[in-house]
Structure formats: structure tokens, C-alpha cells
Amino acid sequence: MGALEEAHLAAVAACGCDEEEEEDLLVGLGGGEAPVDAMEPAVRALLAGLGEDDRREGLRRTPKRVAKAFRDGTRGYRQKVKDIVLGALFPEVGVDKRTGSAGGTGGQVVEPDIDLYSYWESCLLSSSLPCSVGYVPSGGRVVGLSKLSRVADVFAKRFQNPQRLANEVCGALHASIQPAGVAVAMEGWHIPLPENLKCTKSRALIRTSHSSRSGVFEGENSSFWNDFVALLKLRGIDMDMDSRSASLTWCPLRPHEVPLCNGHGKRITTNGATSPKSLSSPSNMVSAVSSMLQSLGEDPLRKELLGSPQRYVQWLMRFRACNLDVKLNGFTLNSASVYERPGEDATDHRAISSELRLPFCAQCEHHLLPFYGVVHIGYFGSGDGEGIDRSHFQALVHFYGCKLQVQERMTRQIAEAVYSVSHRGAIVVVEANHICMISRGIEKIRSSTATIAVLGQFSTDSSAKASFLQSGLDTANQEV
Ligand SMILES: Nc1nc2c(ncn2[C@@H]2O[C@H](COP(=O)(O)OP(=O)(O)OP(=O)(O)O)[C@@H](O)[C@H]2O)c(=O)[nH]1
Numbered sequence: 001m002g003a004l005e006e007a008h009l010a011a012v013a014a015c016g017c018d019e020e021e022e023e024d025l026l027v028g029l030g031g032g033e034a035p036v037d038a039m040e041p042a043v044r045a046l047l048a049g050l051g052e053d054d055r056r057e058g059l060r061r062t063p064k065r066v067a068k069a070f071r072d073g074t075r076g077y078r079q080k081v082k083d084i085v086l087g088a089l090f091p092e093v094g095v096d097k098r099t100g101s102a103g104g105t106g107g108q109v110v111e112p113d114i115d116l117y118s119y120w121e122s123c124l125l126s127s128s129l130p131c132s133v134g135y136v137p138s139g140g141r142v143v144g145l146s147k148l149s150r151v152a153d154v155f156a157k158r159f160q161n162p163q164r165l166a167n168e169v170c171g172a173l174h175a176s177i178q179p180a181g182v183a184v185a186m187e188g189w190h191i192p193l194p195e196n197l198k199c200t201k202s203r204a205l206i207r208t209s210h211s212s213r214s215g216v217f218e219g220e221n222s223s224f225w226n227d228f229v230a231l232l233k234l235r236g237i238d239m240d241m242d243s244r245s246a247s248l249t250w251c252p253l254r255p256h257e258v259p260l261c262n263g264h265g266k267r268i269t270t271n272g273a274t275s276p277k278s279l280s281s282p283s284n285m286v287s288a289v290s291s292m293l294q295s296l297g298e299d300p301l302r303k304e305l306l307g308s309p310q311r312y313v314q315w316l317m318r319f320r321a322c323n324l325d326v327k328l329n330g331f332t333l334n335s336a337s338v339y340e341r342p343g344e345d346a347t348d349h350r351a352i353s354s355e356l357r358l359p360f361c362a363q364c365e366h367h368l369l370p371f372y373g374v375v376h377i378g379y380f381g382s383g384d385g386e387g388i389d390r391s392h393f394q395a396l397v398h399f400y401g402c403k404l405q406v407q408e409r410m411t412r413q414i415a416e417a418v419y420s421v422s423h424r425g426a427i428v429v430v431e432a433n434h435i436c437m438i439s440r441g442i443e444k445i446r447s448s449t450a451t452i453a454v455l456g457q458f459s460t461d462s463s464a465k466a467s468f469l470q471s472g473l474d475t476a477n478q479e480v
């Protein structure tokens with residue numbers, strides 16, 4: 001341990017925060033290696049409750065994947081901030097020795113655009129939290145830049161709520177670096193209820209804004225805070241969102257939640273959340289989720305987690321396997337208007353009708369995490385402006401989307417359904433964001449996957465396909 005680190009530990013001791021206390025603050029709940037044994041049987045119980053056969057090919061490895069995803073997503077319980085920070089405090093004299101500012105500029109150090117992902121404690125779903133951290137060094141020392149992100153990640157990789165996450169990151173950085181102050185700004189993005197999903201891309205998500213500050217950043221007139229906000233603005237991050245703020249909650253599965261707030265947190269949402277439909281949550285599924293929490297080292301009786309297993313099950317139950325025939329009875333296309341007419345010009349692309357940007361939310365069958373986006377459908381209509389009502393297509397998309405799925409299968413199934421009533425041809429394009437690509441695994445933020453299925457004339461007539469892809473999708477993009 002270097003002299004600087006020893007001096008820092010002495011400072012921690014001097015401020016009355018002994019190491020054990022610091023550990024409690026930094027490590028939080030559920031330390032130690034947690035067994036994962038209960039996870040896989042619990043996921044199997046969930047799949048059975050959803051009417052699925054866990055021996056079918058797509059689901060065979062799902063219990064293992066879900067267990068791994070949850071375990072990776074909560075690894076923060078097994079990490080310690082001091083292990084991250086103490087090896088990376090470096091002496092660096094600031095320009096203003098009186099205030100102890102450092103970092104070469106005499107002012108704050110800002111690390112914007114840290115991509116965090118967290119499991120929400122309210123519903124056990126996961127999503128991203130773009131985060132920015134600033135601090136004003138003190139005592140002639142700075143911390144390695146990567147450690148700001150790493151410390152933030154320790155707290156993100158726990159069951160969280162976004163305001164508490166902001167507070168914990170702020171408090172831990174302050175305790176471990178002992179700077180003049182810390183500022184944290186964070187956005188919480190939450191997927192809406194499937195029935196409230198209106199469009200694709202990030203605008204589809206419920207967004208809330210949160211902040212937490214300590215030391216010189218505190219107070220309404222803190223120039224450090226104002227500089228921090230201005231620096232973020234330069235990067236296109238808008239913290240000044242009060243005017244758009246609303247009282248809606250960030251977790252649509254828990255609409256009456258009172259936010260945890262340290263007095264500085266601001267909250268907004270851009271996408272209205274209506275109350276969730278009340279669905280049954282079978283008790284064996286709820287117990288399975290509680291045992292998953294225990295396996296992860298969490299306490300299902302912790303105040304903030306009460307009701308979360310039920311909410312998670314309620315979310316999953318939206319994607320329960322259902323009877324195809326029953327559902328399709330409600331889907332009646334006016335097929336007379338779309339059948340091929342004798343003598344119709346096969347290359348007359350005016351006969352191509354389209355229905356664009358139909359929103360959907362499905363559940364990835366590999367990881368039990370949502371993927372959501374829009375479906376574009378093209379088919380040969382009558383050419384006289386008469387088409388199939390959009391609501392029929394929306395019902396079809398909802399039917400094939402609202403289950404455990406993979407994107408390619410969903411695309412093909414929708415295409416086949418449209419082709420079954422529009423015999424000349426059907427083309428379906430699905431654009432989707434997969435939470436399993438964003439919040440775990442490869443962590444590819446802004447990942448979006450497009451799939452296409454063509455049947456009938458769209459598969460033989462490349463100009464028909466090109467006509468839909470170019471002009472149809474152009475129109476869709478203009479509508480965004
Ligand atoms: N083709 C396809 N793959 C999907 C879809 N949803 C998820 N996946 C992928 O399914 C694959 C499962 O791969 P595995 O190696 O068994 O699981 P994993 O270890 O969780 O994979 P990583 O995501 O790479 O960590 C991953 O590559 C996922 O990205 C989908 O709709 N279509």
C-alpha cells in the first residue's frame with residue numbers, strides 16, 4: 001500500500017467511519033458467494049407456469065441462461081468499493097492549493113456517458129441507466145478515471161431503484177475518494193407495459209432523471225453544480241428537465257410508488273404509464289421468484305422487494321403461451337379486397353399496401369428478458385385504397401409478439417399469417433431492441449436488430465420487395 005493510500009485510510013478513520021462501517025456502506029446486502037442451485041429449478045417452475053415445455057429446443061438452456069443473467073446482474077453484492085478505489089488514488093497537485101483542487105485544471109473532473117445496467121428491485125426487470133459522474137479532487141489526489149465507472153457499476157449490479165442508485169454511487173465515491181464533492185446525474189430507462197408501448201427506439205421507454213450531490217456540489221447556487229450541468233449540456237445531456245417533469249413513476253408495474261429522493265433528485269417521464277392490468281400471479285411462481293432472490297443473496301422480505309416477485313410474475317404472465325385457434329378467431333381479414341384479381345398487372349406496385357410501425361413487446365425465450373420494437377407489413381391489396389384495418393394487424397402482431405419468442409420466428413409467423421389472407425404476397429420487417437443484448441452479455445447499447453420475411457410475389461419479384469423496402473420504410477422513418 002502506498003503512502004497516499006495509508007494517508008487516505010487514516011483520513012477515513014479520522015472522520016469517524018471505521019473500516020467495518022465503510023464496508024457496510026459500500027458492500028450493502030447479500031455479500032459472499034451465493035449458491036445458484038435454486039435458480040434453475042425456479043426458472044423451470046416459471047416456464048411451466050407460462051404453459052411452456054422446458055424441453056423444447058429453444059428453452060432447453062433457458063434456466064441456465066436466466067440464472068447466469070441474474071447472477072451477473074447482481075455481482076455488485078460481491079464487490080467492494082475499497083478494492084477498486086484504493087489502488088488507484090494518485091498524487092496530483094491542483095492549480096489552487098488553498099482549495100486543494102486538482103486534476104490539472106483546478107476544477108472538477110467529469111466522466112459523462114457511463115452506461116450502467118441494473119435490475120429494478122420493484123419488478124426484477126432490467127434496463128439501462130446512462131450516468132454521468134463528476135467530482136472535485138481534494139487533498140492533492142485524484143482517482144483513476146476508470147474507477148468512477150467501476151464504482152458506479154458495483155451499485156448498479158444490485159437490485160436497485162434509480163434514485164437510490166444515484167445516492168449510493170455518490171456516497172460511496174465521496175467516502176472512498178474523500179474529494180471536495182461528488183455529483184451524479186442519471187437517467188433511468190424502464191420498459192413500459194406491453195399494452196402501453198407506442199413506438200420503437202429509446203423514445204418507447206419511460207425515462208426518469210435523477211441526481212445526487214455531496215460537498216461543494218450541494219446547495220441551489222453551487223457554481224460547481226452549475227458547471228457540471230453546463231458540461232453535461234455540452235455533451236447533449238439535458239439535466240434541466242424540471243419543466244417537463246411529471247408525477248408519474250418510473251416503474252409502470254408499481255404505479256403508486258413513492259420515489260426515494262435525497263432532495264436533489266429530479267424525476268421526469270416522457271411516456272405515460274397507465275396502471276398495469278391486474279393479472280393473476282400463481283403462488284408457486286411467486287415462491288419460485290422469491291427463492292431466486294434468496295439464491296442471489298437477497299432478502300425477499302426487504303421492504304423494497306416486498307411484492308416484487310408478484311410483479312415479476314405478472315409481467316411474465318403477459319407472455320403466457322396461448323391457444324392459437326382461439327386468438328385467430330378474432331382476426332378476420334377482409335380477404336375479398338386483397339385476393340389477386342384476374343388480369344392484374346403483377347408489377348403494379350400501387351397494389352402494394354402497407355401497415356407501418358406496429359409496436360410490439362415480446363419476451364426473449366433465451367433469457368426471459370423483453371425485446372420490443374415495431375413491425376412493418378406489406379401485402380398486395382386491391383389497389384383501390386381499400387385495405388385491411390390496422391387494428392387487425394395490431395392484433396396479429398400482439399398475438400405473435402406476446403409470448404416467449406425469438407425475433408426471426410415472430411417475423412416469419414406474422415408473414416405467414418398475412419400471406420394466408422393475402423395470397424399474392426406478404427413482406428414483414430421487424431425492428432427490435434433486445435434487452436438481453438443491452439443489459440447483459442455483450443452490453444451493446446443502442447443495439448437494434450432488423451429481420452425480414454418475404455412470401456409469394458415478394459420473394460420472386462425483387463422490384464416489388466425493393467418498392468416496399470425503399471418507399472414503404474422511408475415513410476416509416478419519416479414518421480419517427
Ligand atoms: N437469432 C436470435 N438470437 C437471439 C434472440 N434473442 C436472443 N438471442 C441470442 O441467443 C443467443 C444465446 O446464446 P448462448 O451462448 O446460448 O447464451 P448466452 O451465453 O447467454 O449468450 P450471450 O448473449 O452471448 O452472453 C445469444 O447470442 C443471444 O444474443 C433472437 O430473437 N434471435
Ligand SMILES: [Zn+2]
Nearest residue numbers: 364366367436
Ligand atoms: Zn435474450
